[in-house]
Amino acid sequence: ADVKKIAVIAGDGIGPEVIAEAEKVLKKTEEVFGYGFETEHGLFGGIAIDEKGTPLPQETLDLCKKADAVLLGAVGGPKWDNNSKELRPETGLLGIRKALGLFSNIRPAVIFDCLKDASTLKPEVLEGTDLIVVRELTGGIYFGEKLRREGAHGEEAVDTCVYNVQEVERIVRQAFEIARTRRKKLASVDKANVLETSRLWRETVNRIAPDYPDVELEHVLVDNCAMQLLRRPSSFDVIVTENMFGDILSDEAAMLTGSIGMLSSASLGEGAFGLYEPVHGSAPDIAGQGVANPIATILSVALMFRLTFGYHDAAEAIERAVKEVLDAGHRTGDIAVDKSKAIGTTAMGDLIVNAIRK
Numbered sequence: 001a002d003v004k005k006i007a008v009i010a011g012d013g014i015g016p017e018v019i020a021e022a023e024k025v026l027k028k029t030e031e032v033f034g035y036g037f038e039t040e041h042g043l044f045g046g047i048a049i050d051e052k053g054t055p056l057p058q059e060t061l062d063l064c065k066k067a068d069a070v071l072l073g074a075v076g077g078p079k080w081d082n083n084s085k086e087l088r089p090e091t092g093l094l095g096i097r098k099a100l101g102l103f104s105n106i107r108p109a110v111i112f113d114c115l116k117d118a119s120t121l122k123p124e125v126l127e128g129t130d131l132i133v134v135r136e137l138t139g140g141i142y143f144g145e146k147l148r149r150e151g152a153h154g155e156e157a158v159d160t161c162v163y164n165v166q167e168v169e170r171i172v173r174q175a176f177e178i179a180r181t182r183r184k185k186l187a188s189v190d191k192a193n194v195l196e197t198s199r200l201w202r203e204t205v206n207r208i209a210p211d212y213p214d215v216e217l218e219h220v221l222v223d224n225c226a227m228q229l230l231r232r233p234s235s236f237d238v239i240v241t242e243n244m245f246g247d248i249l250s251d252e253a254a255m256l257t258g259s260i261g262m263l264s265s266a267s268l269g270e271g272a273f274g275l276y277e278p279v280h281g282s283a284p285d286i287a288g289q290g291v292a293n294p295i296a297t298i299l300s301v302a303l304m305f306r307l308t309f310g311y312h313d314a315a316e317a318i319e320r321a322v323k324e325v326l327d328a329g330h331r332t333g334d335i336a337v338d339k340s341k342a343i344g345t346t347a348m349g350d351l352i353v354n355a356i357r358k
Ligand code: NAD
Pocket: 014, 018, 073, 074, 075, 076, 077, 078, 090, 093, 260, 261, 262, 277, 278, 279, 280, 281, 282, 283, 284, 285, 286, 291, 292, 293, 294, 296, 334
C-alpha cells in the first residue's frame, strides 16, 4: 500500500497537547479509510534549543525533507523570549518555511453556524463568512536584512522589507487559481499609498489580472482591510497579501470563527508537499492545563489530506466530525459561552475521533 510519511514536530507549550489529538485523528482515518501513515517525530523550537542547542536541528530538517508532509504544533514561550535571534524558537519556524520553499500560506476562516455566539461580533455580521487568507510566507520584512547600529541619537534597529516580482507573481497567481475554484473574488491587500514593495505588488497584480478575467479583483489598503473584515466579512472570498499583513489579518480573521483555536493552515511550495499547522501559537498562558482547543490542528490534518494527499473523503469526514461535535454543543473554553461547561483538549479530541466515519 501507499504509505505516506508524515514528519511530526510538536514544539512547545500547547503544541504537544494539540498534536496528540491530531495524531489520534490520523490513526482513526487509517482504521476507517484504510490509508497508511508512517509518523516520525522531530525536535523543534524551544525544546530543540534546550536539547540540541538550536531551534531547527539539521536532523529535524532532514526528517521533514524526506517526508510527504509535515504536521507542526507551535513554538515559542517566555523561557526563550530574551534569547538572541539565532536561539529563538521563532527563528526556527522562519527557517523551516524558507528551507522547505513554502512560500504560500493558506489560512481558511470559515464560520461554523453553531459557533456564531462564540464570536465577539454580532451573528448577523458573520452570516455566510467563508474566506481564505493567502499569505506570502518566505519574503518581505520577515526575511530582509536586519541590523543594529549606533546612530546619531544612540542605538538604532533596521528591518528591511524586500519583494521581487517573481515572489509576488507566484503567490498572486496561486491566489487567483484558488479564487477560481470558489466564489471568484480576489482582494489584494497592500499599502501602495506608502510602501514601494506594495507598489510593486499592485503593479504585478494588475499585470497578471488579465489572465484571470473570470475573477473579480479589488485592491484594498491594509488598514481599510482590517476594518472591512469586521464590517463586511462575508463579502470576502480570497484575500492575498504579503507576509506581515497576512500574519496580522489572519489572526483578526480568526475571531470571525469564534477563536484562534479554530484556524487551520497549509504552507505550500510548488509541489504537493506541505506543512500543516494551526494559526495559533504555543499559548503559554494555558499550556500544561489540558484546556487548549485542538480543532485548529485537527482541521489542519484535513487540509493535509485534501491538498497534499488528495484524500478528499477523509478530509470531509474530519470536517463533518468537527461539525457534528460542535453541533452537539461540545465546547472547549475558548469557544464556550458557558465556560463552566467547557471540556478539555483530550475530551474534545476523543469526541471528534469517535465521530469520524465513512
Ligand atoms: P498565541 O496564539 O499562542 O495565544 C494568543 C491567545 O490565544 C492566548 O490567550 C492563548 O491562550 C489563546 N489560544 C491560542 N491557541 C489556543 C487554542 N488552541 N485553544 C485555546 N486558546 C488558544 O499567541 P501569543 O500569546 O502571541 O504567542 C505565544 C507564543 O507563541 C510566542 O512565543 C509566539 O512567538 C509563539 N507563536 C508561535 C506560532 C507558531 O508556532 N506558528 C504562532 C504564533 C505565535
